[in-house]
Amino acid sequence: MADGHEGISRRNLLRAGLLAGAAAVAGCGWDGGPLLRPKLAGVSRFNDWVGEHLLLSGERLAPEWPVSARSAAMPNYHVAATTPTLEEPAAWALTVAGLVRKPMRLTLPMLQALPRVTYTVPHHCVEGWTTVATWSGVPVRAVAALAEPTDGAQHLRFDSFDRTEQGVPYYNGWDLKSAMHPQTILAYAFNDRPLMPEHGAPVRLYSPIKLGYKLTKYLTAMTFTRERPGGFWEDQGYPWLGGV
Amino acid sequence: MDAIAEAVPDAELPARRGVKRHHWIVRLTHWLNAIALTGLIASGLQIYQAFPHFGQKGNVYPVPNPFDMYAFPRWSRLGGWLAGGLQWHFALAWLFLVSGVLYVSYMLISGEWRTLLFRPRDVGPATQQQLYYLRIRKDHPPQGKHNALQKGAYTFIIALGALSLLTGFAIYKPVQLWWLTALFGGYELARYWHFVAVWLFVGFTLLHVALVFLVDPASIRSMITGWYRGRFPSHG
Numbered sequence: 479m480a481d482g483h484e485g486i487s488r489r490n491l492l493r494a495g496l497l498a499g500a501a502a503v504a505g506c507g508w509d510g511g512p513l514l515r516p517k518l519a520g521v522s523r524f525n526d527w528v529g530e531h532l533l534l535s536g537e538r539l540a541p542e543w544p545v546s547a548r549s550a551a552m553p554n555y556h557v558a559a560t561t562p563t564l565e566e567p568a569a570w571a572l573t574v575a576g577l578v579r580k581p582m583r584l585t586l587p588m589l590q591a592l593p594r595v596t597y598t599v600p601h602h603c604v605e606g607w608t609t610v611a612t613w614s615g616v617p618v619r620a621v622a623a624l625a626e627p628t629d630g631a632q633h634l635r636f637d638s639f640d641r642t643e644q645g646v647p648y649y650n651g652w653d654l655k656s657a658m659h660p661q662t663i664l665a666y667a668f669n670d671r672p673l674m675p676e677h678g679a680p681v682r683l684y685s686p687i688k689l690g691y692k693l694t695k696y697l698t699a700m701t702f703t704r705e706r707p708g709g710f711w712e713d714q715g716y717p718w719l720g721g722v
Numbered sequence: 723m724d725a726i727a728e729a730v731p732d733a734e735l736p737a738r739r740g741v742k743r744h745h746w747i748v749r750l751t752h753w754l755n756a757i758a759l760t761g762l763i764a765s766g767l768q769i770y771q772a773f774p775h776f777g778q779k780g781n782v783y784p785v786p787n788p789f790d791m792y793a794f795p796r797w798s799r800l801g802g803w804l805a806g807g808l809q810w811h812f813a814l815a816w817l818f819l820v821s822g823v824l825y826v827s828y829m830l831i832s833g834e835w836r837t838l839l840f841r842p843r844d845v846g847p848a849t850q851q852q853l854y855y856l857r858i859r860k861d862h863p864p865q866g867k868h869n870a871l872q873k874g875a876y877t878f879i880i881a882l883g884a885l886s887l888l889t890g891f892a893i894y895k896p897v898q899l900w901w902l903t904a905l906f907g908g909y910e911l912a913r914y915w916h917f918v919a920v921w922l923f924v925g926f927t928l929l930h931v932a933l934v935f936l937v938d939p940a941s942i943r944s945m946i947t948g949w950y951r952g953r954f955p956s957h958g
Contacts, residue, residue, distance in 0.1 A: 510801075510806070510809075510810070517813075518806075518809040518810065518813055519809065521809070521812065521813040521816070522808075522809050522812065522813070525812050529895070533895050533898045533899070534898055535898060538898075540897045540900075541897075541900060549778055549779070549780070549781060550780060550781070551779075551780055553779055600909065602896065602897075602909070603773070603779075604772070604804065604808070605772035605773040605804065606769065606770070606772055606773035606913060607773045607775075607777075607778060607779040608778050608779070608909060608910065609778055609779050609780075610778070686897060687897050687898075711805070714805060715805030715806060715808075715809060716804075716805045716808070717808060717812070721895065721897075721898070722894075722895055722896050722897045722898070
């Protein structure tokens with residue numbers, strides 16, 4: 479009896495030692511390796527599901543802040559080496575395509591003629607910082623109402639003319655619930671002025687319910703899809719939902 | 723009969739296997755927690771690296787932070803880069819949550835919470851225990867499974883675990899859970915309390931491990947097998 483008890487004790491001690499060893503290895507900047515990395519990505523997808531279906535409200539509005547709370551500066555960011563700009567800004571139009579009854583191309587004046595939403599909100603970056611700014615634009619759902627997505631449309635893909643030096647384009651995949659949120663807009667104004675090139679001119683995606691990397695700048699197209707599109711950073715391991 | 727029984731004086735060995743001290747749920751959740759917390763802190767430091775300040779970009783809050791701008795050494799971080807750190811953090815948070823809920827449920831259902839929860843009536847005994855440790859009081863104050871200072875320490879650490887989870891959710895979904903975020907003073911401060919909790923956990927763990935080894939090494943075995951054969955069997 480005593481011997482058996484000792485055996486269990488030793489086995490458990492050994493187990494605890496192995497786990498402690500694993501924890502020590504894990505502590506050395508380790509990313510999980512080929513064995514654990516796919517499992518971590520799987521948990522991340524489960525967290526996306528929890529975020530979309532249990533935590534996200536499709537209608538509740540993010541609280542708005544007073545204009546006086548605006549930050550002095552808004553960091554700018556793109557994957558290209560220099561700020562992406564259009565050679566012919568007047569020729570720009572947003573392509574609305576995919577699983578829709580009425581595919582269309584919308585110019586900037588056409589977007590500006592649609593219902594306009596303006597709000598001052600904190601911007602949440604995945605890195606952990608925030609900045610407060612005012613954004614104006616047309617709700618994505620107003621554009622969707624024009625294009626009439628079919629029943630098969632489950633996701634939205636937003637494309638950009640921002641691309642790395644190697645030619646890898648920036649893009650994002652969205653769930654419809656977040657895209658159809660009343661504060662998710664195609665923004666053409668920042669702090670009451672036309673959107674500047676460093677913030678995604680002529681039009682960028684904006685929403686206070688998503689982290690910054692989900693908010694596609696330098697938009698070229700929004701495409702309704704059945705399959706879930708990935709994303710520039712999402713494909714590299716950032717949470718796909720990216721909701722806040 | 724066996725070498726260990728012979729080495730220990732009979733007076734300190736009520737039964738050959740000692741006394742049963744910890745239920746398997748307590749032992750399991752203790753070690754799951756040790757693993758989860760180690761990984762959560764390491765991946766949390768990796769995440770902190772992306773913006774080692776508190777407050778808005780370019781408008782840092784005047785909160786005390788000795789680690790402002792500090793780059794934690796690579797060995798202390800988990801995940802390799804921000805995305806890896808986030809994946810580890812949001813995976814281990816489930817382990818932390820589930821083991822915490824399992825442990826607290828067991829304590830409530832078994833009634834064992836009575837031996838552990840620090841209540842107002844424990845203030846007097848805690849003072850006496852402290853006087854004893856300072857050698858002002860000569861005899862050891864009477865106690866149950868835990869003395870009043872231990873109750874205070876363990877109640878604190880459970881509350882700290884709850885604070886970590888709640889501040890974590892507050893900065894994970896500051897818009898959807900805006901009421902929770904507001905409870906902690908907004909996103910920036912909730913992120914700060916989440917970080918403060920790390921150092922309280924680190925301080926507690928250092929003290930906890932030091933006391934185990936210095937005062938009662940036999941308690942390690944009891945947290946693994948459940949059976950205690952050390953110097954304080956009456957505190958079973």
